[in-house]
Amino acid sequence: MFLIRAENWLFSIKTFLAGMLALAVAFWLDLPRPYWALATVYIASQPLTGATHSKAVFRAIGTFAGAGAAVAMVPNLVNGPLLLTLAIALWSGLCLYLSLLDRSPRGYAFMLAGYTTAIIGFPAVDAPADIFSLALSRTEEILVGIASAAFVSSVIFPRSVGPAVAGRVALWIKDAKLNLNDALHSETTALGKSHWLRLAADTTVIEGLAAHLGFEAGSDRRMLSQVRRLLPRMLMVLPEISAVSDCVGELSSLGGPSPQAAALIGRLSDILTSPSWTSGSALRDDIDARIGASLQQASWRELIELNLLVRLRDLSELLDDCEALAAALAADARSLQAPLLFPIDSRLSRIHHKDRGAALLASATLSAAIVICCLFWILADWRDGASAAMMTAVAASLFAAQDDPTPAIAKFALWSATAVAVAGVYMFFVLPRIHSFETLAIALAPSFLLFGLLIAEPKTFLIGLPLGLITASAMALQETYAADAEAFLNSGLAMVVGMTLAAAATAIFRVTGAEWQAARFVRANKVALAEAANIKGRGGEARIMGLMFDRLSLLAPVVHASHEAMPDAMRQLRAGFNLLDARRARMALGPGPRRRLDAALMRLERQFERGLPLTEEALVALNRALQALRADEGRDRDALLALVGLRRCLFPTAPPPSLVFSGPPS
Incomplete structure (x- = not known):
């Protein structure tokens, strides 16, 4: 059970200590909203030190970029609410699009740049003249949280x-x-x-x-x-x-x-x-x-x-x-004791598949969700609409990389509502009795240690993250106690409504799901196979196979949505290698076998380009090429074995061909 795992307790204790450090520093610096520093710790902390540092670096970069965008947009567009809404929505969508295309840790900076603009920009519409000081304060508070998380992760029992x-x-x-x-x-x-x-x-x-x-x-x-x-x-x-x-x-x-x-x-x-x-x-x-x-x-x-x-x-x-x-x-050896055996560089390069269509759909959904929430805010003249729009941007961004983000966003909203209730208990029943920072830390410890334990476990991460993040935000901790029940309820309701709107917009606009994504991977592989079968192609073999491998890795987690998708992708992968092997080996063949092989490859290329199921004519062409190849002292072996493998990949249920190697082909 995750509650008794030592590594989970270590992470939770370290995160809580980092949170208290961030809160203390924010109080000492007299920052306007010190609770942002505490909330940042719970969203930036990771069980492994390197992951925490990575997230801290790119979160800082994204925060600066998002704050700069907010400073540029709000003063210039505040008199046109719809224009400001569109500007922030399009900026957030663009940043999310770039984030989804870049699956390295660097992509986190793009996503942060998008929703940080919403976090800073929307609350500033009532006081646009103060946008620079507001952006500076939010940036300072977030940086304090980032630095505290990175520092504690590095010095207290670091996990490499x-x-x-x-x-x-x-x-x-x-x-x-x-x-x-x-x-x-x-x-x-x-x-x-x-x-x-x-x-x-x-x-x-x-x-x-x-x-x-x-x-x-x-x-x-x-x-x-x-x-x-x-x-x-x-x-x-x-x-x-x-x-x-x-x-x-x-x-x-x-x-x-x-x-x-x-x-x-x-x-x-x-x-x-x-x-x-x-x-x-x-x-x-x-x-x-x-x-x-x-x-x-x-x-x-x-x-x-x-x-x-x-x-x-x-x-x-x-x-x-x-x-x-x-x-x-x-x-941790610096070098190997013996050279590596398998020549991998000429066959495969590590390259990431970029699904621009799926990324565009996700970014458009985010932009639409922000616009819908802002229209509701404007038309209803809702005092706390800024909080709703802000959380719409956050929730729709955090889970956009998933094939179907709606359940995750809905779960995040549900546990955020629970977090608001927890914050209410603290604000109206616990905090009035707190008179020092030490007693505040003791009072927060039971809840926030539990939140850390939940965050540390992948199965409960979606419970722990909203509890830690929203509880810290909704409590709105200040150096002196001040509570307004009406303001608290309106703010808490706005945050939950914003997340709910994000879930609803995602459910409406992203109706594709994992099966659609799996089908896109398989179709993209067919395009790659057509390129591999092109006998006039030059180079790029390692790139083609690297992309097909990456799609296979992406397909594995969603294979439950399409039971045939994984076998198809694996057969396509093997077919790609065999096509490239055949293409490389063709130059060593005699004129007759080469013509037969070229005819088979060209037929396959045309059928892959059309994206249609392979026909009987393709099987006949492969059989003729197999028959034409004459294995003479290994000269044709590579091409022959490539065709054998290709036939098994593309026509696994076809009966064995009738092959007679009686002499040189005419």
Whole structure:
């Protein structure tokens, strides 16, 4: 249970201490709204020191940018309420759009720049002449909170990102071995599928954690180079395991592997299940000897078996590389003891997919929500409408990256209402009895320690965050006690109404959901496959595959919405590699085989470009290309195996082709 986890208690205590430090400094500096410093601590603090520093840096940058935008907009547009509304709405939407396209920690600065303008700008409409002093005060209060969170995270039992990354990598490798062993034995149970999804999703989690390494001093920054070499190899393991599973399944339907191949499979299985990892060097030597056999009279079964052996050799190299890099991460080693085996750079680059359409929809939804809330504020002449508009911008921004943000925003609004009630208890029953900062800290401790525990646990994060953030804001702590029940209720109601409007607008305008997003990833991959099949293409192979890999990682968390999406994406990924392999190998072919291969690739390119299901003509073209390829002392082996893999990816249920390698093609 999260309440008894030592690391959760440590985070909660540190966050509370940082909050009290921020509050004390804000009181000492005589800032107008010291409670903003306390609220900032609870939104900026993270369990890991590097993540806290990262969030602090980009939150500071976003705050400065947002404050500057508010100072520029409010005095010039305050006499035109609709123009000011549109300006802030469009600015917030633009910032959110840029944030969603940049999935690194840097994207947080863009989002902050957007809703900070709303936080500062909307409350200033009644006193536009004071906008600069108001923006300066809000910035100072937020910076005090940021600095306090970063300071406490660094000096009191700091938790480094490095060990967290190393631990995640070790678990990932363990899951990869289990998944590969399942594939070797044709295991397709629900457990195996859950392992598969975890492998795909965890690569994104590890990359996200590793992005914070650069914000920690000392040895953890040296780990970045190791992680950057490790991540592409981890990703490459996924389609290789999928190809092994496919080959083993096809061989089973054709009578099973040969005794020699079965022995090699058994040896790899023994390595995978061994308590300690042993190098696969000897196994690879034996696999290479088996692969070197002539393909002059190879049958379809033998081609599938050869494809399997090539995949096993690649996986052996990849897993050896992953183990070596994981050991270096765990030991914080500056360099590896031996060179890496698998040549990854020419096959895959780490590049992020940018879904501009989805980002535009999310940003337009945010802008629309702000406009709707402001129109209600203006038409109703609502005194606390600024608080509602401010919280609409915050709530619609915080969860915009989710495929369906509505449930999260609604939950945030529900627990914000609870936080307002908690703040009311403090304001009217507890604070009147407080006469010193020490007693204030003691009074706040039970609630805010609980909020910290809830924030520390991912499953309860959406409960703890609004409780900590809104309770601190709604209490409106000042150096001297002052309470107005009517103002408190109006302000609390406005915040909850603003979040509710954000949820309603999101539900209306973002009706797409995870299934729509999954379909967009699959369609984008078809465009990439058309590019991979283009025989006139030059370069860009690593970029194409990097984008397809990234879409696979993004698809894994939403695969529940479309049960066929993950298999389709994995087959597309394998098809992409096979298309590029075939395109590279075509120049070594004779004129006859090259014409057949080019005809097959051009037909596939046209069908991928149209986004339609593959036709029987494409299968016939692949079969003709397979028939035309003559394996003479390995000259055509790469192209032949690429076509074998491509046929299995694109037509997994088609019966085996009739292949006769009787001599050179005419």
